Amino acid sequence: MNAILVTGAVGQIGTELVQALRKKYGKDCVIAAGHRTKPTKEFIDSGPFQFVNVLDRDQFEKMIVNNDIDTIYHMASILSAVGEMNPQLCYEVNMSGLFNVLEVARIHKLERLITASSIAVFGSGVPRDNTPNDTILLPTTMYGITKVAGELLGTYYFRKFGVDYRSVRLPGIISSETMPAGGTTDYSVEMYCAAVEGRRYTCFVREDTVLPMMYMPDAIKSLMDLAEAAGSQLKHRIFNVHSMSFSAGELADSIREIIPTFVCDYKPDYRQAIADSWPRSLDDSAAREEWNWEPTFDLTRMTEDTIEKLRRKLVK
Ligand SMILES: NC(=O)c1ccc[n+]([C@@H]2O[C@H](COP(=O)([O-])OP(=O)(O)OC[C@H]3O[C@@H](n4cnc5c(N)ncnc54)[C@H](O)[C@@H]3O)[C@@H](O)[C@H]2O)c1
Numbered sequence: 001m002n003a004i005l006v007t008g009a010v011g012q013i014g015t016e017l018v019q020a021l022r023k024k025y026g027k028d029c030v031i032a033a034g035h036r037t038k039p040t041k042e043f044i045d046s047g048p049f050q051f052v053n054v055l056d057r058d059q060f061e062k063m064i065v066n067n068d069i070d071t072i073y074h075m076a077s078i079l080s081a082v083g084e085m086n087p088q089l090c091y092e093v094n095m096s097g098l099f100n101v102l103e104v105a106r107i108h109k110l111e112r113l114i115t116a117s118s119i120a121v122f123g124s125g126v127p128r129d130n131t132p133n134d135t136i137l138l139p140t141t142m143y144g145i146t147k148v149a150g151e152l153l154g155t156y157y158f159r160k161f162g163v164d165y166r167s168v169r170l171p172g173i174i175s176s177e178t179m180p181a182g183g184t185t186d187y188s189v190e191m192y193c194a195a196v197e198g199r200r201y202t203c204f205v206r207e208d209t210v211l212p213m214m215y216m217p218d219a220i221k222s223l224m225d226l227a228e229a230a231g232s233q234l235k236h237r238i239f240n241v242h243s244m245s246f247s248a249g250e251l252a253d254s255i256r257e258i259i260p261t262f263v264c265d266y267k268p269d270y271r272q273a274i275a276d277s278w279p280r281s282l283d284d285s286a287a288r289e290e291w292n293w294e295p296t297f298d299l300t301r302m303t304e305d306t307i308e309k310l311r312r313k314l315v316k
Pocket residue numbers: 007008009010011012013014034035036037052053054055074075076077078079093097115116117118119169170171172173174180181182183185
């Protein structure tokens with residue numbers, strides 16, 4: 001087997017995706033590509049690591065050729081909240097970066113390209129409950145706009161050049177391993193951390209804000225299951241994946257089942273408008289039918305698992 005490359009490997013999803021891929025395929029055939037953030041020693045020791053800027057096409061292309069890469073999990077991106085602070089950078093990384101990756105995949109006839117799209121593609125005017133896989137896409141953020149354009153570009157490369165581009169529209173991802181940075185659903189992980197450390201938490205969205213969320217092991221599972229699905233079974237290239245939906249208040253309640261003293265108040269900031277433009281739940285029947293998508297965690301199990309892991313990590 002040739003090698004797998006993960007871009008954005010030091011990010012929230014990349015960090016755990018690299019470990020899951022190494023566990024499955026062996027550590028030497030998974031190359032982790034970081035950007036500026038210095039990884040931990042433990043991460044560097046876990047297998048091959050290199051720095052790459054996806055905006056530097058030559059550097060990226062050399063990395064693909066020199067390492068005999070045939071599959072890319074492209075996780076390098078600028079997320080929603082940072083994207084609204086710096087829309088130009090968001091456009092550059094999410095569009096020009098993806099274009100470089102698609103071009104390299106086309107020229108070198110790579111086997112597969114997996115990307116993570118987002119619920120940010122939908123935007124206002126789209127049904128917010130059980131949002132269909134195939135619907136009108138009207139995002140209002142630069143992040144959402146780049147994700148829609150990225151989906152269209154990837155699908156174009158599939159149809160025109162046969163690049164095997166596949167993507168999942170991930171909801172908010174919750175993880176106890178790597179802290180999120182710059183997303184609109186970051187409050188969920190921040191809330192768990194504050195509760196475990198015995199701190200009060202001020203949530204930046206309203207208590208009744210409901211968003212679809214997913215525990216990291218299921219997010220990794222969705223990316224790897226889609227990558228392995230038989231191409232002949234796929235009618236879509238892009239898939240909604242749903243796991244659970246809850247309000248910020250319900251998350252605080254589930255934490256209080258284990259940490260009854262936890263106090264949370266709510267002070268919405270500019271991220272409330274982003275959250276209000278996103279779906280509350282997703283129709284993921286296409287993913288379930290075409291590649292047997294099925295999540296494994298619900299809110300109670302996720303809260304138990306997250307608090308147990310964070311206690312080991314944060315409380316010395
Ligand atoms: N985390 C979530 O809740 C969530 C939800 C939906 C979709 N997604 C998608 O999943 C993917 C991974 O997200 P994440 O949460 O790990 O994001 P992250 O911000 O934690 O990681 C992204 C990584 O991309 C890297 N990067 C930025 N510019 C780069 C460049 N020019 N060249 C190379 N690398 C660069 C950053 O250094 C960072 O480590 C993204 O496509 C994101 O849109 C994430």
